[in-house]
Amino acid sequence: MHNIDLDLNIKExxxxxxxxxxxxKVRKGKVTEVKFKxxxxxxxxxxxxxxxxxxxxxxxxxxxxxxxxxxxxxxSIQACENALDITPSPQTKILRELTYHGLIIRDHxxxxxxxxxPDIFGKDAFLDFDENDEQQHQMLHDGFEVKSxxxxxxxxxxxxxxxAPFPVIGGFLKFPEKEKIVEAIEKLEKARPAVLxxxxxxxxxxxxxxxxxxxxxxxxxxxxxxxxxxVISDSFGNLVPPSExxxxxxxxxxxxxxxxxxxxxxKSYMVGALAxxxxxxxxxxxxxxKDLTKTLKKFPSTDIYHNNLAQAVEILHSxxxxxxxxxxxxxxxxxxxxxxxxxxxxIGVIEAPRGTLYHKVVLGGDGIVKSGEIVVPTxxxxxxxxxxxxxxxxxxxxxxxxxxxxEHEIEKLIRAYDPCMSCGSHFLKVKWK
Numbered sequence: 001m002h003n004i005d006l007d008l009n010i011k012e013x014x015x016x017x018x019x020x021x022x023x024x025k026v027r028k029g030k031v032t033e034v035k036f037k038x039x040x041x042x043x044x045x046x047x048x049x050x051x052x053x054x055x056x057x058x059x060x061x062x063x064x065x066x067x068x069x070x071x072x073x074x075x076s077i078q079a080c081e082n083a084l085d086i087t088p089s090p091q092t093k094i095l096r097e098l099t100y101h102g103l104i105i106r107d108h109x110x111x112x113x114x115x116x117x118p119d120i121f122g123k124d125a126f127l128d129f130d131e132n133d134e135q136q137h138q139m140l141h142d143g144f145e146v147k148s149x150x151x152x153x154x155x156x157x158x159x160x161x162x163x164a165p166f167p168v169i170g171g172f173l174k175f176p177e178k179e180k181i182v183e184a185i186e187k188l189e190k191a192r193p194a195v196l197x198x199x200x201x202x203x204x205x206x207x208x209x210x211x212x213x214x215x216x217x218x219x220x221x222x223x224x225x226x227x228x229x230x231v232i233s234d235s236f237g238n239l240v241p242p243s244e245x246x247x248x249x250x251x252x253x254x255x256x257x258x259x260x261x262x263x264x265x266x267k268s269y270m271v272g273a274l275a276x277x278x279x280x281x282x283x284x285x286x287x288x289x290k291d292l293t294k295t296l297k298k299f300p301s302t303d304i305y306h307n308n309l310a311q312a313v314e315i316l317h318s319x320x321x322x323x324x325x326x327x328x329x330x331x332x333x334x335x336x337x338x339x340x341x342x343x344x345x346x347i348g349v350i351e352a353p354r355g356t357l358y359h360k361v362v363l364g365g366d367g368i369v370k371s372g373e374i375v376v377p378t379x380x381x382x383x384x385x386x387x388x389x390x391x392x393x394x395x396x397x398x399x400x401x402x403x404x405x406x407e408h409e410i411e412k413l414i415r416a417y418d419p420c421m422s423c424g425s426h427f428l429k430v431k432w433k
Contacts, residue, residue, distance in 0.1 A: 003029040004401050022410065023256075024389070029397055034389045036382055038259035049372040054080050054341065054363055055169060061359065061374070062163050067110070069162045070103045070154065071352035072359070072374075074228065079359040079372075080169045083346025084339045091334060092171045093228075094325055095157055099167060100227050100350075101318035101325075102154025105191075106147055106161055107353040108273070108311040111418045112198060113143030116308050119412055120205050139201070142194035146315065149191040153322060156180050170337035181326050188319045188326075195319060196291060199312040203295055207305045207412055209392055213384055214267060215275035215300075218242070218351050225276075225283035225317055227351040233279055234269065235300075242349035245358050249375065252383065261382040262375065268383040271355025272417065273310035274301065284313070285320040292316065304388060305416045311353075341367035352377055354418050378419040388413055 006026035025033040045064050052060060057080050062073040074096055081088060088096070114126045121136060123129060126143065129136035151161040156176050158164030166174045176184075219233040220226035232240040232248055240248040252261040263269070278300035289296060292313060298306060341363060348359040355377030362370040389410055396409045 004397070006401070006403075006406075022389070024393065024410075026393070026397070029394075031390045031393050034386045034393075035254075035256045036386045036389065037254075037257045038378070038382065046372050046374055049361070049369050052369050053367050054083065054361065054369055055367075057361060057369060057372075058167070058169065059163070064374070064376075066162055068103065068107055068353050070099060070158065070164050070167075071350065071357055073164060073167060074100060075348040075350045075352070075357050075359045076361075077167060077169055077348070078228070078350065079346040079348030079361045080363075081346070082348065083344040083361055083363040084169065084341065085344070086170050086337050086339055088171065088337070089334060091329075091331060094329055095172050095175075095331070096167060096228060097226065098322055098325055099154060099158040099164060101322040102150050102152075102157060102161065104227070104318040104353055105150030105315050105322075106154060107150075108315045109143060109147040109150060109198075111353075112202065112308060112311055112315075113139065113147070115418075116415050117143075117201065119207070119415070120201060138197065142197060146191045146194050146198070149187045149319070152187050153184050156184050168336060170339075171334065173336070175331045175333050181329075181331075185323055185326050188323050192316065192319055195312065195316045199292060199295055199309065199316065202309040202312050203298070205305060205308070207416075209304045209388065209395075209413060209416070210302050211304060211388060211391060212302050213387075214264065214269040215278045216264065216269045216271050216356065216380075217275040217279050218349055218356050219280050220283065223283060224321075225280060225285065229350075232349065232356065234264065235278070242358075243347050245347065245349060245375075249358075249380070254382070257382065259379045259382060260375070262380045263383060268387055269380070270304075270384045270417075271377050271380050272307055273314050273353075274304070274307035275355065276351060277310040277313060281313075284317050285324070287320040288313070288317045304413065307416050307418065311418065341365055354378065355380060381417055381419065385414060385417055385419070 004026060021037045023035040045061060049057065058073050058076040061076040062069040064072045117139065118124060118126055121129065129140050131137050154161040159166040159174065166172050214235050216234040218230045220230040232242065232245060248264065250263045252263055254261050281296055281299050295313065343365045344363050346361045346363065350357055357377060358375035360373040362372060364370050392409050392413050393406060396406050
């Protein structure tokens, strides 16, 4: 252990979705303070909900994030339908699942190939990969192929891969053509080998950080691994219906951060792909389980870096489940379900790519929204990230007191969580004292 005093002040994390920083204090080789600061998080979307017609909510709230806009879109639709007492048709549910699979494929691929994989190959950026190296050359082409397949699926079903125009309260405005469905299946099948290679890369990744924590996710009822319905569950078997999420989460104010943080029973917890796979890997698509039998033996896992491996597994599941749904579906135009507004509270809870997402809307009888609430995955992971930084820095200090090495280990740890301010290489802008 290097018996040093150290102050690390990260003014701004660059190349991220939003803005964040981190302050770290080390005294006599022990970490005494970690402050993970989300500095430009409050953008007043919940305040802007007030006074708007409920039909405007989904597209309004989709603008919270350009990366996972379709997650906010679907979650908001779910909350609004709950408030209006609308039950979507079976076909609408399938189309939303396909929309969501497109998001998972595209979003996870973006994070794994462009943000996390360069660390494994010792590169600053994905585009620095060596075309003359066989594996790096393959990863370059794989990344674009997998992401393209997800984009194509989302565009076919929902109209766009981000800020999708087709999904609305009560149904869909447009429906996929049979010819395009065949093309989507072909693209998804073609991307499967690339995802298997991706899984192998992250299974062999040299980074590990093991820490026991409580994992929490929305677990689908029944036999299918899903993202859009179920009950909130955790590592200890606690089950909470979505309507009672506010009794489940404890709001924590961090005075140095603009983001709301959360605990459960006064303790931190983790949401995201690792939580989902730890709690419900048995529900994955049969084809996925067959091809990844060896990989899935690693779960449940307390290795935070396995969150990236879990994301790779989810890409394959979303591809396989999409192929099954597209082959079995006969999509026909159907009218959007509409109902008169009423005084009501609507709750939407889904699994965003980065973890459990909550939307609440309070509706007046005139169809105008009175208020609302949004709880995002990054806010829920915030305290867990801080606690992990304590440990990873102290582990690093056993080997070196290099500022660059400490910064890089913090970077990798935050990347493993894939927070909404997902980062490219050199995302830490550090001012040392």
